[in-house]
Amino acid sequence: MHSLHDVSCITGTLDGVTDTRWLDEDEQRAWRAYLRMQAQLTARLGRQLQADAGLSLADYEVLVQLTDAADGRLRPFELQRCLQWEQSRLSHHLARMQRRGLVERQECPEDARGAFVAITEAGRAAIETAAPGHVATVRRLFLDHLGRDQLRTLEQLADQVTAGIDADG
């Protein structure tokens, strides 16, 4: 009943052999439960958004940030920092969103290297259409199944892990 992952493996003392501390039963169950939930949740939320509003989750996140911005526009590098995306991912994605008319580029006088990315009217319309259904789905698939205490634990847990990852380099 044991795979690579649920046995504690104590090897000998051969040179170069690093002993691996595998996951114990509790860790294994929790980690796999998390993986299952996250995969299912992401898939469902993505499908719902795509079907009901023609947006991907990535589109949605970008549009949320632009909507929250003062002028409905941001420098790509600002967007990158708050989304925590790879630079090239953002670049490609903005190009696609521009092609679809969800965002537009604007000149940036104070730094000729870059530009502004601004949400368009179509972009605003898209996210305003998408938001109610998306929030409802987040509730139905996720929040509705959690108690307030679980919600707090989750937030704290997530913040700890995120902080650890950031600190890790």
Next chain:
Amino acid sequence: MHSLHDVSCITGTLDGVTDTRWLDEDEQRAWRAYLRMQAQLTARLGRQLQADAGLSLADYEVLVQLTDAADGRLRPFELQRCLQWEQSRLSHHLARMQRRGLVERQECPEDARGAFVAITEAGRAAIETAAPGHVATVRRLFLDHLGRDQLRTLEQLADQVTAGIDADG
């Protein structure tokens, strides 16, 4: 300071207008914290696996299932059920893994429609190389930052949500 998402929106009674219950402060923070963590975690784990073993997270999951199987082989539809993947995703992915020599196809006498997918020696070697580093990374980025109580809460929470999603259709 408010976007589409953190205000409670009570509209009038126009026909067809559905009132949306937006996320309150706690829900908003928890949900966003979760999204951040999950994005960062997935990205880091994927990069580590790719860099150290030339495998994607998807490859890894497939190989784990095949390793756990009795004969090191499964029918694609069994793999699909336990991974909870889209059928076409699995089909495409197995084709790529086959091209790379990580798995192979075997005839299935008792059902001529399908076949078996079996892990190859190269596949076994790949996951055995990958596993220690991957488990270590899961520890370092995730488990090490959690207490036993948080771990239990997470598992329970994830199971609740997953059950809810399954029940949702």
Next chain:
DNA sequence: AGGGAATGCATGACGTGTCATGTAGGTTGT
């Protein structure tokens, strides 16, 4: 037995994400 429905799987098109690399424009030190 035989015809319709369901099952197991593949494929093409297309959007998405990553890595490696390129380039124009800024900044800094001497």
Next chain:
DNA sequence: ACAACCTACATGACACGTCATGCATTCCCT
């Protein structure tokens, strides 16, 4: 002023995921 460096961003190649569709084979019902 100019070289070295850094910053902001784009791009090509390629792996990955989804949807729609196609196609055998098997199942089930009469």
